[in-house]
Structures are given as C-alpha cells and as structure tokens.
Amino acid sequence: MEIASLIDPLNDAQRKAVTAPLENVLVLAGAGSGKTRVLTHRIAWLLKSENYSPFNILAVTFTNKAANEMRGRLESLLGFSTQNLWVGTFHGIAHRLLRIHWQEANLSENFQIMDSDDQYRTIRRIVIAMGLDEKQWSPKKIQWFINHKKDGGLRPDQIKDNGDLHQRTLVRIYQQYEEICQRSGLVDFAELMLRAHELWQTRPDILLHYQERFKHILVDEFQDTNAIQYSWITAMSKKGCLMAVGDDDQSIYGWRGAEIENMKKLEKDFAPLKIIRLEQNYRSTGNILKGANTLIANNTDRLGKNLWTDDSEGELISLYAAFNEIDEARFIVDKIREAYRENISYKDCAILYRSNAQSRVLEEALIQAGIPYRIYGGLRFFERAEIKDALCYLRLVANRDDDSAFERVINMPTRGIGDQTLSTLRNTAKEQKISLWQSANLLIQNQQLSSRALNAVQQFCDLINTIQKETRNLSLSELTEHTLRVSRLLDHYQNEKGEKGQTRVENLQELISATKQFQDESGNPEISPLSSFLATAALEAGETQSEFSSDYVQLMTLHSAKGLEFPFVFLAGLEEGLFPHQLSMEDPQKLMEERRLCYVGMTRAMKKLTITYAETRRLYGNETYHRPSRFIRELPTEVLEEVRLRTQISRPVYNAQPKNTQNNNISRIPDSSHNESGLQLGQRVNHPTFGEGIVLNYEGQGASARVQVKFGSTGAKWLVAAYAKLEPAT
DNA sequence: AGAGCCATTGTTTTT
C-alpha cells in the first residue's frame, strides 16, 4: 500500500495528527471530526512509514464495539490481519495481562470475572451475613461505594478513617467482600483494573517489559478515563509515546468515575505535549452545528474548541411543543412516516431520550403506526437469568471455589437444598474461611447434615464433578450442551409454561451456538477455551448487534447514542426535570454533564434535528407539568423553527420569553391551547355545517394540516384546518 | 415449590 494513499484523504489537522513526530500528542477531536479515522490511520502510519512492528503498539478503547471497529478498519486499511497488535478495552487488556501474570498478581490460575449482578448479589449476601439491615445498608449503595473506591485505587486499608461510623461499616463490608472474592477466585470489573495497576506497583520488572514493548500507546475517548485507568496508562507509557484522543465536551460518564480533568492533567504529566484540534465537522449541517456550539458554550471549564463545517446550513432545527407524551410520540411517528413516504429509510431515523422509561410510549405509537423499530439497551444476552444460570454451571466446572456461581445454581433447578442446608454451608464456610464448595465436601465427609440434605448436596457435587470428567475430551459447545442437559436446566425451562419458557429455551440454544461460534473463531492459547469463553461472556455481555439488512427506526438513550450518527434525529422529552434530570439540576457540575449529553445528542444528527417536549406528562402514574428544558432556551432562535398545528407556522419562539420561574406549571396549560388556536386534542369545537364535535386527531402542518373531528351528527370527519372554520365550543 | 400479595422504588451504562 502506498503511504500517500494513507494520508491523502485527510484534512490538514488530521494529517498532522496521523504523521505527528514521535512524541506525546493530545488530539482534541470534536464530534464528527474523524476521530476513529485518525486513530486507525495513525496506527497504519506507524507500521508503514515508521516501520514499527504491530508488537509495539497498544490501542485502548472503552467499548468492545469501538475496539472491534478499530481492528476491522485497520485491517481493511492495511490489507492484512494484525494479530500481534493489542487492541482492546481497558478491561479487556487488563484481563489479558492478568491471565499472563496471574501468579504475580496473586490470583488463582482459573480466576473468573464477575459482572455487576454477581457483585450485587455477593454484597447483599455479605450484608445479610453480617446481620445488617438491608434497608439501611442498601447493597446498591455499598456496591457503588466499593467500586468508587476501587476506581480511585483504594483498598479497604487505604481508606482514611475519618471517625465516621457509617464509613467504618462500609469499609468492613468492603473488606469482607474482598476476602470472599479472593477465596472464590473472583474478580469484578473494577478489580481487573486495580490488579493491573497494582501489578505495575509491585513488579517494576514486569512493568518495564511492557514499557519497552509498547512504543506507541493510543487511547480513545480519553475524557472517559477514571483515576485508576489514568495512572495505569501513565505508568505504562513512560518509555513510549502516548496519543490520547478525546473530546471534553462529550464527557457524559462522570457519574461513574470518569474524570475530564485527566485531559488537562496530560499537559503536565506528559510534557512536552503536542495538542492538535480537529474542528472540522463532516457530519452535521450548519444549523445543527450552530445550535450545538451555542448550547455547549454555556459550559465553563472547557478546553475550548469550535466546530465548523463546509456543509450548507441545511434545514432549521424543528421544535415541537406537544400537549402530552402521547401527542409527542404521535408527532414523531407522523414525521417519520412522512419521511418514509419521501423515500427515507426507517434506519436513518433515530429517537433519542434521556431515560429508558420514555421509550414505552414511543414504542406504542410506532406499533400502532406499524413502523418497525428497534430499542437499544435493556437486558443483554449474557445477563438473562437462564443464561446466567447456565454460565454459573460452567463457572463451577472451571472453578469449584466460585461461591457466587455456587449460590446461584445449588438449587436451580430445585433439588431439595433449602435455606436450612444452605445456611449451614455458609456458616461452615465462614468459620473455616473456605469456599462453599469446600464446606459442602467437608460436611459430607463429616456427615454433619441430615441424611436428606446430605444426599442432595452429594448429588450436586457429583453432578459438577461428573460433568467435568465426562467432558474432558469434548469441545466447548459439547461441554455446554451436556451441562445444560445433565443439570436438568434445559428440562426445567422446557417445563415452564407460557411463552416465557419458550424464549428461555431458545436463548439456551442460542448459547450453545454462541459457544460453537466462539470455538471456531477464537483461539486464545493463553487459557482454556472454557475460561476464555466465560471471560468473553462477562466482558462482552453480548453487544446488541443490529442486523444491517433490516430497516428499523432506532430508539435509544442519549448515552448509548454516543459515537453513532443518523440522518434524522428526534430528541424527545426536553423538559426541565426530565432533561436535565431532576437529580442533576442542583449541582452545577452535574448540570454541565447534562448539557454535554444534550450536545452529544444534537451532534448525532446529520441532516435534520427535531426537538420535542411535552407540556404535561404522565410520570410514575401522575400527571406532571414541566417547563421546557433550559437547553431549548440556550439555542439561538435563528436556527429554530417551531412546528405547530396551525395554518401558519412560527411565532419565533424562545427568545425573550420571560419565564415565570416560580413553579407555576399550571399556568402553562392554557399556553398549549393557545398554541393550537382552539385545536387541541379532545377539545370541543363548532363547525358551521356539522355542528358540535370533538377533536380526535390531526396530521400534517402548515396549509395542509388536517384535523379529525368527531361530530355527533355525522361521525368522524377529516377537515383541512385552514378551511374548516372551526370554533372552540363550550 | 410455586402462586399470589404487599411494599418499595423508580437516571444515565460499560466493563
């Protein structure tokens, strides 16, 4: 491949980044400025032009999706596969290191990864075992506490005792949790990073090896790094070059420990640091970009950057004030239908919202309209109960001491091991400081259980042992299939009545085919196929891959939209309290993150952005009234166009509208009727010929807007709003 | 062991 062809398609700033001299570089890459392209071309450049070996390069991303995409793009750019090149997520790379250096990291050889559900259950069990009140010591909050500490690099004994009794208990739980994980050979997500980090501290020799190996370290989405990731990457890149790519304006994960400050810290820790800004946007129209830029300018503390585009101004950003959330959904669906009639595919349309709860109404409207859609997010494959059950059997086969897995499947399907027996097991484990598996065997040996329980436990242990014995020479998928059968898990779900059982069985079959595919594709020589598969299941909980062939409207939260782009974007629910979210409104820091989230959402749109809000919305069962989001007011009026069911459009909107900020929600309701000049859903109207009726429906806008009215005399009729001479009736 | 009842609790999500 020609080197010229590598850099020719780039703009100046991109080329500067790709061909940067061998020093530390921070690339401030605005939304849609070709960030992934820069990263992949940079790697190709290093290999092709600077003659580095793939062995010398490490590329870190935040999601598996991004990692896969990078590897794919790189291979198509280079034309050959890049095995020696490490590309992965922070956690994936840490896991890889720990598999290699499990001894030095003080782990058992067959340690397994626990996901946050496993972690939650383990913590809950500890809280109960410690005799604490679950209400006062909510496992969720404790989980948050522990992870937060780990993300900050702190072990229980490193947490400063501030004399706070509450904290002392939390630390005690943390301590207990650690002990159990260590004993069980379990590692949670945060622990992967923490161990990898500690490996650098305790084994400078190993660190040195990797420092010398990785001459070039590239990190994507740098604004999302947390403290531990920062110091891990810092330590490793001491002898090589770091290229950090990120956008402080798109940092939306502060709530889970990401520190935007890390981008600023680079200047100090990696001096001399070259900063390159990618400010040309190739995605959105001028108006969309102008709106987004103006919005984000309300944030302080920015690294500074202004996106521009060569593209035309494009259409204005539409704004629709819906009467309620149902009206909002119907409006969006109407617009999509309209677009579809103009030959726009459904998959080019995305509906974005702040929280998952909003999806339902939208979904219903889409169903009613017969429009295919797809919701991203929600339960992922490997998180489904039946799949977790199956995986826990496999985990036990791989590692008997896995208490978390033991607890989950010991009585699943039921085999007569109840609370009684289980608590005996737990107590013994606690007293002897051994795993549940070991305590089960101990109790069997000493005949310390009632004969019935003894029998049941014995059978369970035999089951696991037999599975292993019988499957020693079987492939991964055969092992899985066998396990599902002899554990009677498959039977159990087959007997479950209803559609639910049906899908569960299907999912289990899906799991078997997943293992088949896995063994075909991946040969990780470092570990056993089973451990390797389990790690993948935990780390890549089943990306919801969309089928490209099909044409769906895409629904997702703003968070999961990051990194994606769509020609037509609908931003729904821009209301104070919903977006920005109630819980983020007081804290200026959090409010700025909400604003960045809005910025992310707006910059997803390529051609047309439509923003909607509802004047009244059913939330948690009651009618609520929200004011339109402050983010709407922060947009420049000249890029906005208010859509209304009126014969004429636009009375310029939110410019100088003095908001009564006191909570006078109620007084806003008339606003909506005035908005429609008497044509509000459900409203009684008078028609010169048909008499009195009720507004049922409407469609279209401007001169062609039509209203459906149900008249007592003639039934429902569609009327063109402009000519119908409808008058409000009382 | 499983159905059914009451109470609680509702951001964002990847790994």
Added chain:
DNA sequence: CAATGGCTCT
C-alpha cells in the same frame, strides 16, 4: 404506573 423483591400461604 409497573417492575421488582420479599414474604406468606397453600
């Protein structure tokens, strides 16, 4: 409003 979870009753 619903989904979830614990608890009780059969």
